[in-house]
Amino acid sequence: MKNAHLKQYAHLSSEVERILRQAAKRFQLSARSYFRMQKISRTIADLEGVEDITVAHMAEALQYRPKIHDEE
Numbered sequence: 001m002k003n004a005h006l007k008q009y010a011h012l013s014s015e016v017e018r019i020l021r022q023a024a025k026r027f028q029l030s031a032r033s034y035f036r037m038q039k040i041s042r043t044i045a046d047l048e049g050v051e052d053i054t055v056a057h058m059a060e061a062l063q064y065r066p067k068i069h070d071e072e
Contacts (some may be wrong), residue, residue: 003035010042016058020062
């Protein structure tokens with residue numbers, strides 16, 4: 001999926017987007033990583049057979065991100 005398709009296929013509710021923005025700030029995610037988290041959460045929702053991405057899907061996606069250095 002290209003980034004241009006995210007609004008159409010991986011729309012985030014305001015609550016889910018807030019979680020992702022907080023994580024992006026806290027973990028200093030690049031734009032590429034930000035969009036990757038959105039795509040991964042879409043895949044997780046698809047695997048569950050649901051249309052909407054939930055906070056749980058985003059939280060799971062964020063757990064899969066690579067840990068480059070120790071974070072506080």
